[in-house]
Amino acid sequence: MWGTFLVNSRIIELCSDLGIDTIGFFEGGISIAFAYNFFDTTDNGFSTYTKRADYHYIVRIYLDKICSYIQSLGFMAEAFVDSNPLPERYLASKCGVGFIGKNGMLITKKYGSYVFLSEILTNMPLKLTMPNKNSCGNCNLCIQACPVNAIYDKTKCLSLITQKKHINIEEVNSLCGNIFGCDICQIVCPHNKNAMPSQIDEFKTLSFMEQDAFIYASMDNSFFKEYIKKTSCGFKGKNIIIRNALIALSKRGDEIRQFKGNSEYINFYIKLLRGD
Numbered sequence: 001m002w003g004t005f006l007v008n009s010r011i012i013e014l015c016s017d018l019g020i021d022t023i024g025f026f027e028g029g030i031s032i033a034f035a036y037n038f039f040d041t042t043d044n045g046f047s048t049y050t051k052r053a054d055y056h057y058i059v060r061i062y063l064d065k066i067c068s069y070i071q072s073l074g075f076m077a078e079a080f081v082d083s084n085p086l087p088e089r090y091l092a093s094k095c096g097v098g099f100i101g102k103n104g105m106l107i108t109k110k111y112g113s114y115v116f117l118s119e120i121l122t123n124m125p126l127k128l129t130m131p132n133k134n135s136c137g138n139c140n141l142c143i144q145a146c147p148v149n150a151i152y153d154k155t156k157c158l159s160l161i162t163q164k165k166h167i168n169i170e171e172v173n174s175l176c177g178n179i180f181g182c183d184i185c186q187i188v189c190p191h192n193k194n195a196m197p198s199q200i201d202e203f204k205t206l207s208f209m210e211q212d213a214f215i216y217a218s219m220d221n222s223f224f225k226e227y228i229k230k231t232s233c234g235f236k237g238k239n240i241i242i243r244n245a246l247i248a249l250s251k252r253g254d255e256i257r258q259f260k261g262n263s264e265y266i267n268f269y270i271k272l273l274r275g276d
C-alpha cells in the first residue's frame, strides 16, 4: 500500500525533474503551476503570456508525462489545462500553490502571477497541502493602476476586450495600445518584482512576438499561420489581432490611411479609426 507521504514525494520529484516546482495536493487531485516568464520582453501591446508557444499544447505534454507515471502505478489520472469546468485558481489557492490577489490572479511565491495553471485529477492517496495566506495586505496598486477600473468589473477588462470580435467606439478608445491581453495589474504587483524566470525552455520568448505593431497590422495569412497561430493568442484568429494592432498604431498617432483592409470586418475598423 502506498503511503501518502511517499506518493507526494514521488510526484514532487518527477515534477522537479521536469523543471516544475510549484505544485499542491487537494482532495482528489494535484494543482500544478507552470512558470512562463523569461523577463526579456518589450512592451509592444502583447501580453507576456502570448509571446511564447501555445501553453495548452506545451502544458499538456508535461501533464501527460505525469499522468502516465501515476497510471503506471495503477491509479487513475486525468489532466486539465484552461477551458475546463474546474475552478483552477480556487483549487490552486486551497492547496498552497499561491493566493488569489486583488487583481484576481493566482500569485505564487516564486514566480509571482506569471504562471499557467493546470490540474490532474487522480484517485491516488495524497497528503493534502495547506493554503497560503493572502498577502495583498493594504496594497491597492493593481486597483489604482487599472486604466478602466476593471478590477471589480471584469466586463471592462482590456484583456477581455482585446479578444472580443465586435467592440464599440468606447472600447476602441479604451485599448491603451493593447493588442492581445493586458499586463498592467500584474506589472505593478509587488509580488512580481522579484519573480523568478521560468525553467521551461518551451516557453522561451519568440522573437516574432517582439515586433512593432506595424508588423501585425500588415500581416497576411502566411505570417499568421507560420507564426501567430502557434502562440497562445492564435486561437482568436488573424483579424482580431490586425484590428487591435491598427487601433494601437492609431492611438500612438501613426497614419493608418495606408492600410487597406483585407475584409469588410477590418475595413469597418479602419473607417472608424479614420473617422470617415
Ligand code: SF4
Binding pocket: 103, 145, 146, 147, 148, 149, 150, 151, 156, 157, 158, 159, 182, 183, 184, 185, 186
Ligand atoms: S488586465 Fe488590465 S484592464 Fe484587466 S483588470 Fe488588469 S489592469 Fe485592468
Ligand code: SF4
Binding pocket: 101, 102, 103, 104, 135, 136, 137, 139, 140, 141, 142, 143, 185, 188, 189, 190, 191
Ligand atoms: S498589486 Fe497589490 S493588491 Fe494587487 S494583487 Fe498585487 S499585492 Fe495584491
